[in-house]
Amino acid sequence: MLLFSKIWKTGIATEILQAGDPAAIEIGRALEQRIKRLFGRALAIREVDAGSCNGCELEITGLTSPIYDMERFGMHFVASPRHADMLLVTGPVTRNMEIPLRRTYEAAASPKFVVAVGDCAKTCGVFKGSYAVVGPVDQVIPVDISIAGCPPEPTDILRGILEGLDRFSEKRGTAAPTLEPAKAVR
């Protein structure tokens, strides 16, 4: 019963998704209209850790929390790339993860697109030039959207995906946060 009384008192904690620094998001290849129409309302995401330090993963985990709540935009994580529409890749691609990353991309069913999250995925970040690293993600699989940051904020990640799908302006979402407001967006 304590659980339900706490649920009642907390209420809905989701925050409005604000517009932020546009420089963080780079849309490399504009997605086809077909993909935007298909995935606009329902998107299945498969996250691939290609050797990251897990800093980006922690931010990505925040996406499913009540505060950022990506499910309200119709996005959800899936376990198998066969079910996925989009690959969310983090980390400089290490040698050991090069083939698995490629396989994950091949296993996903078309149409699909790729979002690279974090400085490591975009430019190898602090691991640039390391003997264990193959190169940024776009050297292994084609990347459509890049989100810079070390690590990027969950709002940036969300905005990046939504802007890529041309759905950002519509999906602002509403919220009545009763917890202390999260750090203001950049």
Next chain:
Amino acid sequence: MSRYLAIALQTLVAVALAPALVGFIRWLKARLQGRRGAPPWQPYFEIRKLFGKEAVVSHTASWIFNVTPFVVFGTSVLVASLVPLIIAPSGPFLVGDLFATVYLLLLGTFFLALAGLDTGSPFGGMGASREMTVVALTEPTVALSIVALALNAGSTSFSQIVARTLAEPRAALGPGHVLAFAALFIVTLAETGRLPVDNPSTHLELTMIHEAMILEYSGPYLALIEWGAALKLLVFLSLAANLFVPWGIASSLSPVALTIGFVSLIAKLGVLAVVIAVLETRVAKLRLFRVPELLSASFVLAALAVMSTVLAR
């Protein structure tokens, strides 16, 4: 309106409503978790999207992999036309009874398990093994609940059971009925893959039972399987509702009766969906090897239901 047309409409309504039921439960759970969540009609968008994708089939898979989504969906649709959703089927249109329903659903699970093994993936095999174990262990509970109901009604056919409860409202509160309902509810959770038996939204393959079998499916095949699973949930919940609380079910084919039947079905499904959402928020998933304990508890409930029905006569 002819009976055939009415049954066909009932089936179509069930097929159309199934994703909304799953979406509603998900939306409720989201709200209970303090977040907005996707709207209750989100599964329709997902199904539409899946139909627009390609289907990837593994090299090691055989024709069984391709056939399974159709068998799973087909058996769910056939069962939806058998069970009393809006009208209680009876007379010349009756193709089966409770036992036939259970075995038809078993047919779907049989093929799904084979498809899980077909791809050669260890997760598929694991899912197949676990799912068949859970289904096998729920069978005696279902049989005994059917017996408890049939002993009162004198038959295992739906129309008789529904008619009997409508005729004798006091029997609905009897211990036999209540215990059988509890047993069937636990079976519903087990067969449709809800907590505490199986977490429908897990991403950890080693904790999956139903999802592990469908990891290889994509595109329209995946859409059919997900839709079939949603339909199975709708069928089980309607069975639980309409066998034990049948008021509102249409006994004639007039438009008024059918509308009342439809509205009462929605109401009962809504109540049960709230119960499931609250239960899934409150309860954690059971370890796989504790699930047989839960299922034996449901068997004991069903056995008690039979005994109290026998002693009450």
Next chain:
Amino acid sequence: MAFGSSALIVMVVGYTGGACLSLLAPSERLARAFTALGAVAGCVGGLAAAAGVLATRVPVEAMLPSLVSAAGGIVIRLDMLGAFFLVLIAAVGLLAAIYGITYTAEYEGRHSLRLFGLMFNGFLLGMTLVPCAANVFTFLLAWELMAVTSYFLVMTESEHLETRHAGLWYAVMTHFGFLLLLPMFLMMAPGGDATTFADLRAGAALMPAETRSGVFLLALVAFGSKAGIVPLHVWLPRAHPAAPSHISALMSGVMIKLGVYGLLRVVVDFLGTGPAWWGGLVLAAGSLSALGGVLYALTENDLKRLLAYSSVENIGVILLGIGAGLVLQSYGLRALALVGFGAALLHTLNHACFKALLFLATGNVLHEAHTRNMEQMGGLIKGMPQTAILFLIGSAAAAALPPLNGFASEWMVFQALLSGAQIPQPEVAIGTPLAIGVLALTSGLAAVCFVKAFGISFLAMPRSDNAAHAREAHWSSRAVMGVFAAGCVVLGLMAPHTLSGIYRIVESLSPRTPPAPSAAVGSVWLVAPNGIAQVSPLLIACFLTSVIVVLVAVLRVRGVELRHADTWGCGRIQQTARMEYTSSAFAEPLRRVFSELYRPTEDLSISVHPESRYFVRSITYTSQVVPWIERAFYDPVARGMFACATQVRRLQGGSVHLYLLYLAGALMVALASAWWFK
């Protein structure tokens, strides 16, 4: 009648001719041909005779009183019940004989095909004479002929130690049953001359209640050991895998049903009604066999042993039907009892059909994969597509999935048990729901078992080279299996038709019963007692097919892009057959759930590097499930028997003088007892 007798003569001549000709055949190829020819001729004759009896409902009689007249001579009377079992024997025998032509080709040069042909035809002759027999001598003669010939057939591949052990177990258990048959018949026929079945039937009505119960118990144990009820089933999982596949099909599909025939003949026909505890005992035996059979089938990796245990399970289901019938009969509900017996006979027919199919398909698989171990198979569906689909039909029928035949008969058994639950007696009211629960659990577990059998053997990737290079068998064996598969489908869809025929057969046993409850209503509905619940396998099949066709058409029209890719293996570099799920792993959750019953033995040995025990060289893990009834009961009995035999061996001193002393002593005892009993 002339038709019936001539058909019987054709039958006997066919079998004996086949036996003699194959024994005297100049070459092994001709021996194979003669075996099949004789068997086919005999089976056709048998089918004709049985069809005649079933159609005209007039029994066929024949007699040879002069042959061994001291024991009563040979008396044959084929009535409707016998004709039903004769149809079973002849149909399965015919198809198995055709299958055997190509299957036994691999025995050429290694085993004597002439002896095989002799024994095969003798086996068919023995089995055929059992349901025809109308006096004690003929029955026992046919029974023993069947046992001896099948022993030799089981021992065909006697180069394996396992086969020789199987033969020994089989011989011991079958003669144990035979030894119990003798006192049973003695109790029923106290008079020396009156040994025909008609006399026994008449005499049974006059027996006191204790004698009737004694006869019932002896019949249950004796015929039960032939049928394979737990705990007398131990020979089944040894003998059936050891025999050649079409012999296993015959033994599993037909021979064990003759135990059911014997039980029905003695208990339902001769004894008529009895107290309710008879039915209760049969229900308990049936439940035990059904559960025990399927539970041990689950943990088996040997495909043929799995099928053998599944036969034990199905015999349990048949006994559940018979038990329901007996219980209902003892409470005077004769019309409902008819349903119980009818369901049991229907399941007998259905099981013969799908089990023969499964064994023959396994024979094909064995031929290619050279192993019975499922852990070495896999991916056979690619190389043997037709065998695979036929095995799938058999598996689906065995798992009682609609609309095939297994579902129809299990549904009827459920309904028969349910009508028993209406009886107000507390023991019955508690016992029948329990039996229903057991039956439901059994069919669920059977579904798991056959998913495992088909899935691990035929699907995914091959686990051995032999499996990777498997090819289809000869077209004749596929054609034979196709007939069985068609039988499964047709028997499923036309179940109501078959059932109404079976009701007439059961009615013929006791003319006093009222007619079957609305069994002749249409040909589409399977009707429960009192006609309240009904199911139509035909309509289910129609609707399911139409829904699936509509779906497929919609997707075709819409267009689905299909791409072939590797299995998703979490990005693993290499996906090999070693990463697939194994047969033991599949059964592991259930093994854990029922670990108290299985009590598996586990043996783990780890060999480490001599320099450091942190470097492991190899790990060997062996786990075995030995049925505890064998450990607890049969092992001590066997040890005791061998101990006694060792003691008795002391009598063989080896000295001629000792033997002469024995002879003299025996003569003295004989003279003394002759004088005493003068």
